Amino acid sequence: MTLFKPNTIALALASLCCTNLTFAAEQDTQPVEKITVTGSQIKGVDLEGMQPMVVISSQDIKDSGASTISELMSQITQTRGGEGSFTTSESGATSTSTPAGQAAASLRGLGPSSTLTLINGRRVAASSFASGTQNFVDVNSIPLAAIERIEVLATGASAIYGADAVAGVINYILKTDYQGAEVNLSYGNSFAGSDEGRYNLNAVWGTELLGGRLTLFGDYYDRNSFDAQDRDFTRNPALVSNYSYLPKNTPNIYYYSAVSGDEIGAPNCATELVTTEYGEQICAYYSNQDDELISELESASTGFIFTKDIGEITWNTDFFYSRTKSVAVSSPAPINDIDDGEGPWVDESALDAFDEQTRNDLLDQMYIDPFPELTQAGQQLYGFRFDARFASPRTVEVETNAFRLVSSLEGQIKGWDWQSGITLSQSKSEQQAIAGIYNRYKYHAALAGELCSDGTIASFDGNDLSCASGDLVAMYNPFLTGDSSNDSVLAMTQEQPTRDGKSTVYAWDASISGELFELGDNYVMAAFGTEIRKEEITDVPSENSRARAEDEYLVDVFGFGSSLSEAKRQQFAAFAEFHIPLTDRLEMQVAGRYDNYDDFGDTFNPKIGFSYRPVDSLVLRGSWSTSFRAPSLTQAGVKLRTTTATYDCGANQAVADLYCSGESFESSPNVLELGNKNLRAEESESLSFGLAFSPTQDTNLTLDYWQFEHDDLVDTDMTAVLDAAITDHTLRHCGIVPEGQMGISYVEDLCLVTDNSGLTIEQAGANLTEILDAWVDFDNPRDAELPLYRDHIIQLQNTGKQTVRGIDLAMSHDFEFELGRLSLSLDATHYLEFERNKPGSDEVEELIGTWRYPQNIANFRVGWVQQDFYASLTAQYTDSYADDISGLRGRNIDELEDLGELDANGERDVDSWTTVRANLGYDFDNMNINLTINNLFNEKPSVAYGSRRGFDSINHNALGANYKVSFSYFF
Incomplete structure (x- = not known):
């Protein structure tokens, strides 16, 4: 790779062709340490020539300028492209965001749960807070200071490692047998005026x-947050039409309460009113006002590695503990009615917030009606409906404590190497909302003037309100701003749910592992093994953030969902692996693994690989294998998860006609997700073949074709459920979906209309198109679509398949001069195909070149070493792709048409993006100084109108030019 190239192919080739001679020569002087490389369980067999593997060395880590594992892994081509990998740029305070402060690495865009994460070849506990329902290993919890190297095997590996190695394996190798001591200090920041400092x-x-032999390590990292308001190109919305009808600080008057049938903009709106597609003037909200592009993060870790020889047995123990703390922010929560419907009600006295003239003007444009339901205390009030969100962004604080202990014994018996070890790994997270979360019942009581000073809701005897304890407080007025007494009433409705x-x-x-039998002049090597594993996960939110059937699934607080899950499983596995030297130039790897789970069943996965060396400088290689991903514990054990689900009207015209007025946009209603104990394992078949060519000691070339056939993907599919509901009446419900059933929730009044058959x-056989026509005649809605209500209940299923194919290219060459060494390297990934089922359809769509799926990703590096001085420039390229x-x-x-941004087909591309990283340093006798500048030329991210951020925060970033200065001292 550019910065992270495989171990020198020439050396690999030499070891392949001259293994016996080399060992014989070395055995006369000193014993050879046998090691196990990623992708094999056989000690002492070099399989690098047989499989495409990227090795990130300790020098590569230093040169990268990365301060965390997630920063480091985002620099290799195998983890870039698509939506699999994520960093804290996707963190937020809601259940649809990735967990605050956490990050995951994904290979080939197949998702973090399809990439197996290992430390020293053994598993790590997944984060208890899933990303959606995908469990993943939080790489921010792995201490970078303890890493000696990272081995990335981007091909299926379940035959060796079992579950989750669908796209491959990332194996973090810890430092061992370290002699001496070193201290490293670094500071980084952007060149902008804002402070995104990293320590x-x-x-x-x-x-x-x-x-x-004992190795101790410790690491502390602290990073400030980075907000959209800190850059001019993210401070304002990319499109004026990206507004929300729900402003903060001052509400609009909901269109049902307006005589004209149009929303009435807040008279005291702090910004200029926006004209909507309906021609009305509203006070709008843009999410970039509160968007946090990178969440703040603090982490600390410590640990040790201890190795001791006890006779002929070696005892190895490694332990690490890490603590991460992060605060994440999401846009302020919408304010809904008590039943979660749009347009909450407020007493007509709320208009007293305005002067008399403004108040009278508003009354001329409004209806003052009785509340449709009695208030919580039982009063009948008169008022109107409004549209708003709270002023404070939803904010959560998360602390994660993780540890991992592995203790193993290894030795030899009759020439065979054996090892056995135990692993205990745990990740424990605590989350608390610290701002922007409000109790729906207390808030509506405050709107009606029914809140008591002790936070309880008053009672009404038909004439007067009274409090059991405390005093009745004044009515909260959402139109009154800058009033401390009014604000204190709102503060009484705030809550701090936990998780x-x-x-x-x-x-x-x-x-x-060892020599099985002699074959010609070589030996067939073999490894046999077994594993027993138990996994447990719990994710328990506080009662006030849960959806409960007895409360008609209403969560006590606004805009803050949660996932209640609890599951455990046991697994047994046995494997066998063989390395077969058929000739001096042709070798094979044959492996197979049987896994049995006590929940979903068993599976067997084989692998066949080969390497052929027609000449000493060339290796031809290939492999075929199957892999699987067991349904995650969260997917199997989710009891009820409050979240949103996106349905895509552009993928299904029938759904568009019924739910999107025939248009092709995406919508994300509130849903409840259920786990599914009957989920099958995802299965994958992978194939790779390529070559490694090293004509000289200074020249290396690898070229590999790879493909994955990935079936039975686990997900929820709102588009598919809407599509199925067209013909399946059991999925259609007026009002709340009854407990124990699944499907779509429509507003209750929809059952007042019928199709032409009554x-x-x-009812079974109902014609939904005719019901839509009848509803339009009956209700005269703003949009001609079937009215959805809330809390649709959908279950996780094995929904579809995907096919991914591509080519990896890595080239490097060193030029030796009298003054120093010049090195050039190129790493590139070219995607040939990325096909996946369209949501709710058997039709397969091609993702390559579409939103967030660039076809080409590359790194190019120029490096110079002159004695103790070194420097490099690395260009990181991401291809263009279609905007969403x-x-x-x-x-x-x-608006885009008016701006001239669309082509004749109504489409546009997100421009390709190239950034340059500069690194230079100097090695003194006992210290090192290093400077890294990322995005040297301060390239802004390419404009992407498909994202409300105005750029693609997964494939690009908005930080701009930033630097890191580090100092290391060796004792």
């Missing part, structure tokens, strides 16, 4: 102790 302090110390999660892995493994929407125009609303399309 890092880590230390490593190694010594002889108690007849063994506690724990994920634990217990494992025991044992394996043995059937309601809940199909997901926009009609008003967005109209």
